[in-house]
Structure formats: structure tokens, C-alpha cells
Ligand SMILES: Nc1ncnc2c1ncn2[C@@H]1O[C@H](COP(=O)(O)OP(=O)(O)O)[C@@H](O)[C@H]1O
């Protein structure tokens with residue numbers, strides 16, 4: 425649905441030049457929620473802004489639903505943007521318009537008639553659970569409510585893509601969760617493809633099907649969240665399951681990642697019993713990802729090489745992802 | 751010297767003051783219309799033709815944007831830096847060319863508008879600058895045209911600031927109109943000068959001053975009220 429290929433974008437010139445995007449290639453499948461994580465300054469905003477051509481890359485292509493956004497201008501570009509909604513960290517609502525009028529702006533732009541605008545605005549406000557606030561002004565709303573208006577405005581014209589630039593970064597944790605759940609729900613109900621960027625791992629954990637990790641204008645890894653978690657030395661995995669430094673030990677150390685299946689099985693006890701190993705637990709982290717228990721455990725396995733490799737093979741045969749650290 | 755004991759003294763005073771006020775309203779009213787029209791356009795252009803502004807490349811040309819921005823900036827600065835009394839005199843030939851004479855309420859419109867436009871343009875510029883850039887981006891992301899963004903975002907969001915700017919401008923124009931009046935532009939300034947000063951009538955002078963104070967109060971309060979009502983921040 426979205427495909428970014430070899431995109432480069434620099435700001436400034438000479439010694440002060442910053443490569444905000446340094447040969448970025450990525451793709452987002454139709455209907456999925458794709459999260460780009462990275463620290464501030466990584467180039468996330470620049471990336472998402474090239475998708476709807478708010479930013480024009482120096483080179484490379486950006487396709488959305490088959491259209492090359494970098495080639496569009498004028499009327500064609502505006503039309504393409506009707507199909508790509510966007511929400512923002514600071515909501516960007518018009519202070520002089522009521523909630524309903526803010527949503528209607530989107531429909532005024534697409535050229536809908538007055539009656540149709542009204543009906544559609546109220547309908548979409550219902551969808552984001554804000555029908556009671558149609559006549560309020562943004563200043564009278566909480567942050568979460570403001571973002572709901574932002575979502576309603578973005579989706580009023582029935583786009584197939586939703587872009588989110590740190591949409592929950594100005595919200596408290598509870599509200600963040602509500603907004604993320606709403607985005608997830610809407611993406612299902614309206615078959616939306618969602619590209620969101622964030623500096624918070626929690627966002628990826630809660631709603632993303634796929635993710636990319638970005639740093640200094642480059643994408644360091646990308647893929648489905650599950651696949652990334654079970655990839656050796658995955659940055660996403662390490663960030664989601666921080667197990668800390670490995671303590672000095674002469675024994676073998678392994679890390680087991682399990683998604684769903686094995687959490688309720690007594691893996692460690694079994695290991696001790698069947699292989700006669702005195703397993704030591706060095707660290708563990710469990711997270712709910714997409715409603716499934718996912719976790720990583722770091723174990724110390726005393727014993728000779730053969731015992732250890734036998735144990736590792738056994739764990740792998742149970743469908744667990746095992747990384748031998750040392 | 752006007753005879754205060756003349757039985758028609760107060761009736762004449764009222765008559766003269768009302769005629770003067772009428773002329774002032776006419777002069778200031780028309781000047782204000784022109785000021786708002788051109789000042790708004792100039793103020794909006796001053797902000798939007800800057801680098802990365804909405805009209806950074808009018809008709810696809812950045813050079814045109816830069817030129818427009820520079821010229822407007824210089825013109826507005828010149829307009830703002832010439833003291834009104836000098837501007838008024840400088841403009842006499844131009845006024846004569848335009849309206850055939852430099853005396854009378856209609857002629858007064860020329861210097862008043864030319865002083866008012868750059869004044870209001872700066873106030874518009876300040877108001878538009880305060881509109882957060884994110885709002886423009888949001889509208890762009892929705893596929894809005896530049897005209898829509900200009901009218902429904904930049905100007906619409908600046909309306910409370912514009913209302914305040916408008917009342918400040920009206921007050922300024924009333925002040926200037928008195929100055930033009932004193933040199934033949936009619937209106938309340940003319941009354942104060944000819945009756946109050948040249949014929950030593952403190953009653954006339956006093957009446958004009960009171961009326962001016964009331965007018966300024968009225969317009970400033972109206973502006974403040976409108977700004978408050980229009981702002982939903
Ligand atoms: N308009 C701009 N002009 C100059 N530099 C910019 C501009 N926008 C972004 N940058 C620079 O590009 C880099 C990436 O910025 P950004 O995409 O905003 O990062 P993120 O959203 O990940 O925090 C930063 O170094 C930033 O300073």
C-alpha cells in the first residue's frame with residue numbers, strides 16, 4: 425500500500441547539512457499498522473511527511489496505493505491527499521471552529537455539499553465517541569478528545585491510509601492507550617492502512633503489526649513485530665525486553681523468546697528435569713503484545729558443552745526462539 | 751470671537767459639530783475600507799511570501815515571491831516611518847491628481863488611506879504570524895488549495911487579532927483625520943481648528959475633544975469586545 429524506495433532527503437547545505445533520510449526503503453502492507461520507532465531527530469517526521477508529499481525527497485520514490493507521490497503536483501496531489509489522512513502530536517485543530525466545523529473542513533475541501541457535510545461529520549464523530557461535543561470548541565476539550573477530533577477530521581473524507589506523527593506523545597498513558605485502541609479499532613472497521621511514528625516503544629507494543637527502527641536517517645531493521653522479536657540481536661527485541669547487562673559467569677547464557685505458545689508451559693522446570701541442569705534465571709521480561717503474552721528470559725545453563733547444546737536443541741524443538749549469548 | 755450670548759450659539763455649535771462628525775465618519779469610513787482591503791492583502795502577503803511560506807512561489811516563481819516580499823516590506827516601512835504631517839504634505843500633488851483637489855473630506859481620504867494601509871498591514875502580519883504553522887500543514891494534508899488555507903486557516907484563525915488591529919487602526923485614523931481636518935480636510939479637526947482655535951471658542955474646542963474621546967473609547971471597546979467574543983482559544 426505504501427512503498428518507499430531509496431529515499432534521500434537533506435536539509436541545509438555545506439558543513440551544516442543534515443541527512444534527515446539516508447537511503448530509506450520500506451513498505452507497508454494494505455490493512456496493517458506499521459510503526460516507525462526512533463529517537464528524536466532520527467528522521468521519523470521527515471519520513472512520514474514524504475508519504476503525503478508535505479516534504480519532497482531529494483531522490484527516491486514514494487508510492488501510495490500505486491501512485492508515485494513524488495511525481496504529483498497541484499490538483500492531482502490534492503486529490504491524492506484526500507485519500508491519506510494525517511494526525512499530529514499537537515492536534516492542529518482550528519481554534520475558531522467548533523468540533524463539528526473542524527471535521528467539516530475536511531469535507532469542505534473535498535467539495536461535499538452542506539447537508540452531506542453535516543451528516544458525515546456527525547456520523548464520524550459518533551465513530552470516535554465524540555457526538556456529544558459537536559458544538560464545543562477545541563479549547564474546551566481534553567487532549568484525548570482533541571485527538572479524537574483530529575482523527576475524525578482525518579477520516580471524514582474516507583481515506584484508505586492514516587498517517588500519525590507522534591499522535592499520542594502529548595497525552596498521558598491512560599489516554600494514550602484509549603487513542604491507540606481507537607486507532608486499532610478504526611483500522612479494522614474501515615480497513616485502514618496505518619503508518620505511525622513514535623519515540624515510544626509502548627505504542628509499537630500495543631498496536632503495531634509491523635515496525636521499523638530508525639536512527640540517524642536510516643532504517644536499521646524492519647518487519648513484522650513477531651519476526652523482529654525473534655531475530656538475533658534485534659534492537660526492537662532488546663528495547664521491548666530490557667534484560668540489562670550479562671553478569672560475569674563461566675556458564676553458558678541463552679535467551680529464550682516466546683510468543684504466546686509457551687508462556688503457560690513449565691519450560692524451565694522441564695529443562696532441569698530432563699537434562700539435569702541447574703538452571704539459573706538471570707532476567708526475564710514479559711509483555712502483552714497484541715493481547716498475547718510475549719516474553720524473553722535469560723537463563724544461565726551450567727554443564728558441559730554437550731549438555732547445553734542438547735538443551736538448546738530441545739528448547740528449539742518446542743518452537744521457542746533461543747539465542748545463545750555466550 | 752464667537753458671541754456666546756447669541757441665542758443661536760448652542761444650536762449653531764451642535765450643528766457645526768454634527769456636520770464635522772459626519773465628515774469625519776465619511777473620511778474615516780472610506781479610508782478604513784481601503785485600509786482594510788489593501789492592508790489585509792499586504793499583511794497576508796508579507797507573511798506568506800517568506801521562504802517556506804504558503805506563497806513562497808507565486809506562479810511557481812520563488813524570485814517573484816522574494817521580490818514581492820522585499821518590495822512590500824520596504825514600502826510598508828517607508829509608510830510607517832514618515833510622520834503623518836509630512837506624508838500629508840508630500841501627498842498633495844498625488845491627491846490633487848487623484849481627486850482634483852487637496853481640500854475637503856474626499857481629498858482627506860488619500861493621505862489617511864496611505865497612512866492606514868501600512869499601519870494595518872503590520873498588525874495583520876503580526877496576527878497571521880501567530881497562527882501555528884501546524885494548522886497550515888493540517889489543511890495541506892487534507893488536500894486544501896492555497897486559497898482555502900489562506901481564507902479558512904490563516905485569516906480565519908487570525909480574526910480575533912484582526913479585530914483588535916482594526917480598532918487600533920480606526921483610533922489611529924480618527925487621530926490622523928483631525929490632523930488633515932486642521933489643514934482643510936474638513937471634519938472634527940476642521941471644527942476644532944477654525945472655531946476653537948482661530949475664533950477662540952473653548953466650547954467648540956471642548957465639544958470636539960469630548961466627542962473624540964468618546965469615539966476612541968467606543969471603537970477601542972468594540973474591538974476588545976469583538977476580539978474576546980471571536981476568540982475561542
Ligand atoms: N525543515 C527543516 N530544516 C532543517 N533541518 C530539519 C528540518 N526538518 C528536520 N530537520 C532535521 O532533520 C533531522 C530529522 O528530523 P525529524 O524528521 O523531525 O526527526 P524526528 O521526527 O525523528 O524527531 C533532524 O536533525 C532535524 O534537525
Ligand SMILES: [Mg+2]
Nearest residue numbers: 468469470590
Ligand atoms: Mg518528529
